[in-house]
Amino acid sequence: MNYSKSDLETMNLVVLRGICQNLGITGMSKKRKEIIIDAILANSAAKKSVTASKSDKTTRVETKPTSKDADTPVKSSSVFKSINADLSKDGGSSARIHVSCGAASQTFEICGKTVAMVSNLLKDILNIPVFSASYVNGRVVLGDYMIKEGDQLEFIKPAGNKGC
Amino acid sequence: MNIKIIGLGGIGSYLSEFVIRYLNFTSTDYKSVTFVDGDKYEIKNLSRQNFKGGGFKAANQKDKYDKIYPSIEFKDFNEYITEHNIGDVIQEGDLIFLCVDNHSTRKTVNERCKKLKNMILISGGNEFTDGNTQIFIREDGVNITPTLTDYHDDILNSKDKNPNDMSCEELAEAGSPQLIFANITAAVYMCWLYYNYVANKNVTRNEVYFDGCGMNAASKIRLVK
Numbered sequence: 267m268n269y270s271k272s273d274l275e276t277m278n279l280v281v282l283r284g285i286c287q288n289l290g291i292t293g294m295s296k297k298r299k300e301i302i303i304d305a306i307l308a309n310s311a312a313k314k315s316v317t318a319s320k321s322d323k324t325t326r327v328e329t330k331p332t333s334k335d336a337d338t339p340v341k342s343s344s345v346f347k348s349i350n351a352d353l354s355k356d357g358g359s360s361a362r363i364h365v366s367c368g369a370a371s372q373t374f375e376i377c378g379k380t381v382a383m384v385s386n387l388l389k390d391i392l393n394i395p396v397f398s399a400s401y402v403n404g405r406v407v408l409g410d411y412m413i414k415e416g417d418q419l420e421f422i423k424p425a426g427n428k429g430c
Numbered sequence: 431m432n433i434k435i436i437g438l439g440g441i442g443s444y445l446s447e448f449v450i451r452y453l454n455f456t457s458t459d460y461k462s463v464t465f466v467d468g469d470k471y472e473i474k475n476l477s478r479q480n481f482k483g484g485g486f487k488a489a490n491q492k493d494k495y496d497k498i499y500p501s502i503e504f505k506d507f508n509e510y511i512t513e514h515n516i517g518d519v520i521q522e523g524d525l526i527f528l529c530v531d532n533h534s535t536r537k538t539v540n541e542r543c544k545k546l547k548n549m550i551l552i553s554g555g556n557e558f559t560d561g562n563t564q565i566f567i568r569e570d571g572v573n574i575t576p577t578l579t580d581y582h583d584d585i586l587n588s589k590d591k592n593p594n595d596m597s598c599e600e601l602a603e604a605g606s607p608q609l610i611f612a613n614i615t616a617a618v619y620m621c622w623l624y625y626n627y628v629a630n631k632n633v634t635r636n637e638v639y640f641d642g643c644g645m646n647a648a649s650k651i652r653l654v655k
Contacts, residue, residue, distance in 0.1 A: 296607050300589075369560065369641035369648045399583065404653050420650070423639060424584035426561030428608050429554060429616060430439030430469065430531035 269310060274303045282306070298427075308389075308396045361415040367392040368423030376419075382409030385421060394421045431459055434519060434526045436466040436511060436539065438487040440613030441554055441620070442529030443480035446491055448621050449527065454499050457628075462503040465491045466519055468510035468593065478610040510594045511535050516542045520549070527620060528553040533588030540566065540578040540585070547571045552623050553578055554616035558609055560641040561616045565623040565633055575636040576652045615640050619647070 274282065282302045286294040289309050294302050362373035365384065370392045376384050381400045388394060398421040400407050413419060433453075435446050446465070453460055465488040471481050481490055488506035495504050507519055511530075520526060520542050528539055528551060536553055543551045546568060554563040564582075567574040579586040619638045626632045635649035 298606055366648060368562070368639040369644055369646045371648060399581075401581075404651070422581055423562070425533070425536075425553075425564070425578075425582045426555030426557055426612075426616065427533055427590070428531045428556050428606070429441040429529050429561075429613060430437050430467075 269306055271303060271307060274306060304396055311396065363413055363415075363417055363419060365392065365419045365421075367394045367398065367421040376413050377415050377417075379413050380409060381407055381411045381413065381419065384413065384419065385409070392421065393423075395424060398422050398424070432461050432521070432524050433463045434466060434524050435463065435491075435529065436519070436526060436535075437529035437531065438465055438467040438479075438481075438491055439469070439475070439529070439531065440478045440608055440610065441556070441617045442467070442527070443487075443491070444614050445527055445529055445554075445617035445620055446495070447480060448617065449624070450495055450499060450502070452621070454502060460525070462505055463495070464505040464507055464519070465489075466507040466509075466511065468508060478608060478613055510592060511538060512592060512594055513538055520546070522546050523548050525550045525624075526552065527624075529617070529620075531555070532590045532593065533585045534590050534592045536578055536585050537588065538592070543568065544573075544577060550624075550627065551578070552620050554620040556608065556612040556616045558607060559612055559643045560639070561612055562637060562639045563616060563619040563623055564637045565627060566636075567627065567633060573654045575633050576654050580655045581637070581652055609642070611642055615642060 269285070277285075279299055279302070282299065283294055285306055286292075286302060289306065291305050291309055294305060297305075360375050361377050363376045364371060364373050365376070365388060372391065374384075374388070381402070385394050385398075385400065400409065400411070401420045401422065402411060402413070402417050433449070435442055435449070438446065450463060467487040469487050471479065471484045471487055471490055475481070481487070482494070483490055486506070486508040488508045492504045492506040495502070509515055511519060516538060520539065524546075526539065526543070526549065528536060530536060536555070539551065539553075543549050543566060547570060549568050551566040552563065553566070555561055564578055565575055566577050619640060623636070623638065634651055636652050637650040638647060639650070640647040
């Protein structure tokens with residue numbers, strides 16, 4: 267079943283956690299409501315996405331990049347190779363583009379791809395939130411922006427909320 | 431310069447210790463330190479927060495540092511920040527360390543700071559294992575760095591409530607689990623933002639993200655909009 271954001275916002279935490287269980291979303295038992303809603307919407311979007319089946323391997327990735335990986339070209343992991351293969355389809359330049367979200371960053375061959383496509387393919391690698399703004403070279407861009415050689419792409423990660 | 435430390439929980443209680451110790455031994459360029467928080471310390475806070483005893487957090491920290499650094503003037507403001515009292519707390523020329531646990535207060539403080547000619551606002555927040563810190567500076571009425579909301583619609587459009595407006599149930603729900611390491615990491619990066627500005631006048635990299643489980647951190651160059 268697909269849920270709309272407005273529907274989910276009317277539900278209490280117990281119901282939302284039940285939906286997460288049914289959808290197989292783990293780690294939500296102590297999360298805040300808006301995070302749970304984002305997770306449910308992301309799950310629904312992933313299932314609906316036409317490209318989800320193409321990038322099925324990427325959705326199983328749970329490992330975050332380490333400091334050793336940060337800012338270095340991806341070489342060894344078969345998962346990363348698979349993603350790079352997806353990104354490299356349909357030609358385009360082989361120039362590596364720096365992509366970051368929060369503290370995580372990597373370089374990928376994504377010239378000629380749209381920001382929306384890159385976001386979808388890298389969402390699990392870089393922990394890109396569903397509703398994150400995209401910036402190229404410091405300027406905000408929309409999802410249909412085509413990545414060019416020399417670009418630097420950042421998906422804005424939401425600010426930390428807690429602290430007290 | 432007057433220093434305001436807003437929020438004295440997991441981040442603010444540690445940041446206070448670092449900043450006050452640093453200032454006491456290295457700087458004379460400040461007049462007072464004001465602790466601001468409407469909450470009280472409870473036993474359950476001992477797992478993450480840096481305090482002894484109980485009572486209002488602001489008063490508790492003032493009492494603690496009055497004894498350690500008698501040459502510094504400490505003040506306490508035992509209320510949550512609201513649109514109504516923010517003018518009493520944040521004034522022209524202040525250095526503000528914002529260590530709260532909700533975007534509603536961040537937005538309120540940010541809006542107040544945008545109206546001042548000169549001020550330094552350093553804000554930090556975390557989730558369970560990651561977080562971010564930002565520095566917003568105005569000099570002679572001009573933004574030197576972006577505001578807290580220029581790149582963060584999540585703060586601008588947040589629907590969370592000021593603690594003053596929350597019911598007991600909402601307060602309990604808002605108190606989701608946190609990790610002391612994430613709190614302290616946020617406090618330390620807030621100190622680095624402060625140090626890079628006062629010591630090096632360097633605010634090119636004005637936002638820092640950290641990720642404890644990813645074992646990494648990244649600074650961002652944000653342009654003023």
